[in-house]
Amino acid sequence: MIDRRQALKLILATPALSHLALGLTPQNDPLSAKISSAMQGFVADGKLVCAVGFVFQRGRLLFENGVGYSDLAAGIPIRTDAIFDVRSISKPVTAIGVMVLMDSGRISLNDPIDRYLPEFRNVKVNSSGGLVSPKRPPTIFDLLTDTAGINAQLNESLTRSFALPLKEAVNRYATHPLEFGPGQKWEYCSAGFAILGRIIEVVSQQPFQSFMHERVFSAIGMQDSFFFPPADKVSRIPLMYIRENGRLHRDALDVTRKGQLYAAPEFGLCTTGRDLEKLAQVFLNDGLSSSKRFLSYRAIRMMITRQVATDNPSLDMGLSWFLHTATNAPRAYPTTVGSFGAAGASGCFFWVDPERKITRIFLTQCFGTEGKEAEEFMRLAWDLTDK
Secondary structure, eight states: OOOTTHHHHHHOOOOOOEEOOTTOOGGGSHHHHHHHHHHHHHHHTTSOSEEEEEEEETTEEEEEEEEEEEETTTTEEOOTTOOEEOGGGHHHHHHHHHHHHHHTTSOOTTSBGGGTOGGGTTOOEEETTEEEOOSSOOBHHHHHTTOSOOOTTTTTTHHHHOOSOHHHHHHHHTTSOBSSOTTSOOOOOSHHHHHHHHHHHHHHTSOHHHHHIIIIIHHHTOTTOBSSOOGGGGGGSOOOEEEETTEEEEOSOOTTOTTOOOOOTTTOOEEOHHHHHHHHHHHHTTTEETTEEOSOHHHHHHHTSOOEEOSSTTOEESSSSEEEOTTSOOOSSOOOTTEEEEEOTTSOEEEEETTTTEEEEEEOOEETOOSHHHHHHHHHHHHHSOO
């Protein structure tokens, strides 16, 4: 199984075919050409099967390129409008659904989760002396900041199988004790976001994926984003690969997710670079999408303001987003104070710098990476932007 903490590691830290859209010609722009050359090197050196990169500044596209293959054996070249399984980038997107409910007055972040999910009412905490009652129940805020104490590995068996309905999976999670008392420490946790997805279902009285489609994706104009791949778009999803012992081979994950039951609020999002940029613009525009109010200014600021420290000196956490703040150690790539983003175990990386209005997006489809390729893209992409 893929270690879910690989997503955090990504935050931390034959010649390839090239496809470039919108008339951009990196060969005529030395900086763009340097980025494209590096991306092609990732594929030519056998580190990745494909890579797609985007750089935006102040809403203007500076770079868009894709190299490699969506299907290596068939030799099908990647497209820049490919739909990627972005894994843990799903988490802050699910959190946006939570904030939509907060803005509408349907929930408060201080609400205990058992207000909506009574199966958590008698949850205990694992301690050296056995199971004990927590000093207080875990809240929605705790889930959003990875401080609820939920066992981080509860959903590992679902990362490829998608074999249980969300309600049934969360019911099972409720039978496990907490690893620590709510609010006592930070620990990266995927299952907590599954619980948030289930809360969205209960409060909205509709399936998680339907709520996200209607209240988030459609509202922002994210036309190629979904938690259940529709049949007419499956062909745009690249095959998933895995790098083990320095070698690439096709992963067991079926990207078409035939028979999918699990909505996977924590790792199930499929999306494109263009859709992620639309999401970035909501935060860069203080909650507006195409001049219309999508999220309140308060909700935006809560999400991208430091809420808790993490175990990484270069990162803090807002509400589900990882943040780089003035007190943090330097990053492995250039960035500004107040920047934020997320990464996924499939190698995808999404980072937004509000100070300079920059969005950098690196998409690939490969488990087992260490994030070095994304970091190199981030460094090169920075040089392309206005200082």
